[in-house]
Amino acid sequence: SYVLTQPPSVSVAPGETARITCGGNNIGSKSMHWYQQKPGPAPVLVIYYDSDRPSGIPERFSGSNSGNTATLTISRVEAGDEADYYCQVWDSSGDVVFGGGTKLTVL
Amino acid sequence: QITLKESGPTLVKPTQTLTLTCTFSGFSLSTSGVGVGWIRQPPGKALEWLALIYWDDDKRYSPSLKSRLTITKDTSKNQVVLTMTNLDPVDTATFYCARFTIFGVAAGGFDPWGQGTLVTVSS
Numbered sequence: 244s245y246v247l248t249q250p251p252s253v254s255v256a257p258g259e260t261a262r263i264t265c266g267g268n269n270i271g272s273k274s275m276h277w278y279q280q281k282p283g284p285a286p287v288l289v290i291y292y293d294s295d296r297p298s299g300i301p302e303r304f305s306g307s308n309s310g311n312t313a314t315l316t317i318s319r320v321e322a323g324d325e326a327d328y329y330c331q332v333w334d335s336s337g338d339v340v341f342g343g344g345t346k347l348t349v350l
Numbered sequence: 351q352i353t354l355k356e357s358g359p360t361l362v363k364p365t366q367t368l369t370l371t372c373t374f375s376g377f378s379l380s381t382s383g384v385g386v387g388w389i390r391q392p393p394g395k396a397l398e399w400l401a402l403i404y405w406d407d408d409k410r411y412s413p414s415l416k417s418r419l420t421i422t423k424d425t426s427k428n429q430v431v432l433t434m435t436n437l438d439p440v441d442t443a444t445f446y447c448a449r450f451t452i453f454g455v456a457a458g459g460f461d462p463w464g465q466g467t468l469v470t471v472s473s
Contacts, residue, residue, distance in 0.1 A: 287461075
């Protein structure tokens with residue numbers, strides 16, 4: 244089955260840029276979706292189809308996907324961005340695959 | 351406004367069967383390109399996809415749990431039901447349902463999600 248690999252944690256200072264990666268075999272050929280999950284609430288979709296933002300998601304959130312790596316980039320990081328982030332794709336069988344999640348810490 | 355809400359037992363005994371209902375509003379599961387999925391999250395752990403159902407009643411299951419899962423829909427009631435058999439304490443998790451849509455040949459992300467329901471498996 245298809246596997247998505249995320250770093251367990253990423254730390255960044257306020258105002259800096261956070262980059263959270265998601266690795267997978269030829270992942271650039273698949274559509275990547277990213278979710279933010281803060282403690283308690285359900286996950287929220289922050290990027291879909293590699294780089295599109297749902298309404299209400301700040302422009303500071305962006306995404307890219309090429310080769311074997313997809314990246315969620317958060318510019319001008321704020322304390323409120325501290326959360327777990329998950330990547331997700333649909334594999335060639337039509338099954339859903341989630342990455343293991345990355346905890347973003349704002350220093 | 352699209353909303354989804356999960357309901358079902360909060361405590362289940364080992365070996366029992368769990369039945370969860372996702373009741374939604376703001377969309378119809380008879381609309382082409384629309385579907386609902388179930389995802390679970392053990393305490394402190396990552397998201398795990400379980401099953402999904404499409405508007406045309408096509409269904410997909412997690413390969414590792416396929417033998418234990420059944421997903422059905424009742425379009426008239428705006429509900430999707432997930433059944434999981436032979437529960438074990440390791441199945442303790444928050445269970446979420448979420449909508450997804452398909453644009454062209456590519457499926458989109460899950461949006462929005464229900465609030466989730468915590469199911470504890472314990473004797």
